[in-house]
Amino acid sequence: MNPPILKDARLVLEGRIATLTFDRDDVRNALTGTALIDDIVAVAAWVNRCDDVSALIITGAGTAFSSGGNVKDMAERGGDFAGDVAEVAARYRQGIQRIPLALQDVEVPIIAAVNGPAIGAGFDLANMADLRIASEQAKFGETFLNLGIIPGDGGAWFMQRQIGYQRAFELTLSGRIIDAAEALALGVVLEVVPAAELLPRALAHATRFAAQPPKALRLTKRLMQQAQRMELRDFLDLCAVFQGMCHNAPEHLEAVRRFLARQK
Secondary structure (H helix, E strand, O other): OOOOOOOOEEEEEEOOEEEEEEOOHHHOOOOOOOOHHHHHHHHHHHHHHOOOOOEEEEEEOOOOOEOOOOHHHHHOOOHHHOOOHHHHHHHHHHOOOHHHHHHHOOOOOEEEEEOOOEEOHHHHHHHOOOEEEEEOOOEEEOOHHHHOOOOOOOHHHHHHHHHOHHHHHHHHHHOOEEEHHHHHHHOOOOEEEOHHHHHHHHHHHHHHHHOOOHHHHHHHHHHHHHOOOOOHHHHHHHHHHHHHHHHOOHHHHHHHHHHHHHHO
């Protein structure tokens, strides 16, 4: 399936791994005031339709992962931040709030390779991934309150699921910026690596995931997400149905044959 045409980002597919790179270093990969929202949503939909993709890496070109919202537009009450309460609310729903909904529906593992500062909505975007690898140059800040606003992109929903309510509460209400080492200690990121090793390390994880049987991989991610919000009895029913699908898929028998061949 042909990849989408992007305006402010680059997309590469190689070895079942898609890499989405934000390409607006001139505005530190801001999500508002650019086409990055549309680009992210388009790639998320394409990944779900394309059977050749088994993992998605998201990273930024230049010095930042993403600076989040465009503060100059906020100061001028322009762009996504213009209008009365109803108009701003509509722009959020039709704009940046499309990102969490799109990424939550992505069926393959998402890895955020955080190359530099991930601030405000940029931090929240990183938290929408399944796992995060950070460069030593990365910084993270849930800085909305510093600007007199709230995490309108859904960040408060994601962060506490990553690191727990208490830690998420402190970071959100203090608005402080943390470095990569503290992000690792808090559980925000899985690993911290030198800048030159960031993409190779993210690719190593993605390659391991992409080597798994592709249909079972997508079903497993769906199970992991459903487990966070389903009662056990209902969840076990879903597991039974998904398992029946797996046992009847050709990739299951191929995987079993490969396993038995290695045993011999």
